[in-house]
Amino acid sequence: MNRVIQIRMSDAVVWAVSLLFAFGLLLNEAVAETRLPAAANDKWKAECGSCHIAYAPALLPAAAWRRVMAGLDRHFGTDASLDAASAAEIGAFLERNAASGKRAADTGALRITESRWFLRQHDEVRASAWKNPKVRTAANCSACHSGAERGDFDEDHVRIPR
Ligand code: HEC
Ligand code: HEC
Incomplete structure (x- = not known):
């Protein structure tokens, strides 16, 4: 050679x-x-997972969690108040594990589903898909993401109901 x-x-x-x-x-x-970091807290799972899935802390920046926790008595049209000790424990857990990177950009939105990264990730979902009775609301992540409860939003596991 x-x-x-x-x-x-x-x-x-x-x-x-x-x-x-x-x-x-x-x-x-x-x-x-x-695959969002697997963070867990028993109180959070029980209290914040009773009406909808317990949204993973990494889905919102710390400032947004602070706003959510400060307004639990008027929580998206419902009363989700907690005793002060539980609220403090859950709030600290959410902030400690809050979003970093792209998802951390605080746009002032209270909802995950109104944040800029969420809208960008879902810009190919047709408007009719959100209105399907099996979905009802964009906040119903597990209607399309079977692993949502575990923080698994891998695109291989996405299925839009018909
Ligand atoms: C009494 C029922 C109830 C409890 C308890 C509850 N929530 Fe909610 N939550 C709701 C409802 C209703 C909505 C609005 C859902 C929709 O728009 O379809 C909501 C929406 C949300 C959203 C916005 C979802 C979106 O659209 O992006 C976040 C974030 C949230 N909840 C966090 C929490 C946290 C954190 C806790 C625990 C401290 C909690 N929730 C406990 C009823 C509840
Ligand atoms: C109507 C069905 C539907 C609902 C409800 C829904 N999603 Fe999605 N989601 C999708 C689709 C479709 C994609 C795009 C998958 C792809 O890139 O091919 C997606 C993508 C994503 C991605 C990016 C995945 C990747 O691999 O890039 C994340 C993160 C995500 N969704 C989070 C959420 C969260 C959090 C909620 C609830 C607050 C939610 N989604 C509600 C259908 C849905």
Whole structure:
């Protein structure tokens, strides 16, 4: 083998390794996007999971959770008040595990479903899909994401009901 080809071969190896590395990073990013960190708190599960799924803390920035927790007596048309100790424990848990990255951009929205990242992720969902009686509301994540309760929003597990 002549010297020039040898040099090209080692270049190719360096390129292949770099590409694999970059691909690994991309893959990691994609997984982080759709599998939310598994954070759990018994009180949160029980109190915030009785009327709808217990929305994963990573779905809203800390400031939005603070607003949600401050207005539980007028919670989206219902009264979800808690005793002060429970509210403090749940609030601290939500803020500690709140959204980071893209989802952390606080747009002032109280709802997950009105945040900019949510609207962007769902811009291909047809308007009629949200109105399907099996869905009713965008807040009903588990109607389409079977793993929503576990924080699994992997696109491979999405199924829009007909
Ligand atoms: C008494 C019932 C009830 C309880 C308890 C309750 N919620 Fe809700 N929550 C609702 C209703 C009703 C809505 C509005 C759902 C809709 O628009 O379809 C809602 C909506 C939400 C939303 C906005 C969903 C969206 O559209 O993005 C968040 C966030 C939320 N709740 C957090 C919590 C947290 C945190 C707790 C626990 C501290 C909690 N909820 C406890 C009834 C409840
Ligand atoms: C009407 C069905 C429907 C409902 C309800 C719904 N989603 Fe989705 N969601 C989808 C579809 C469809 C996609 C796009 C999947 C894709 O990229 O192919 C999606 C994508 C996502 C993604 C990005 C997944 C990825 O792999 O990029 C996240 C995160 C997500 N949804 C979270 C939520 C949350 C949180 C809720 C409830 C507050 C919710 N969704 C409610 C249908 C729904």
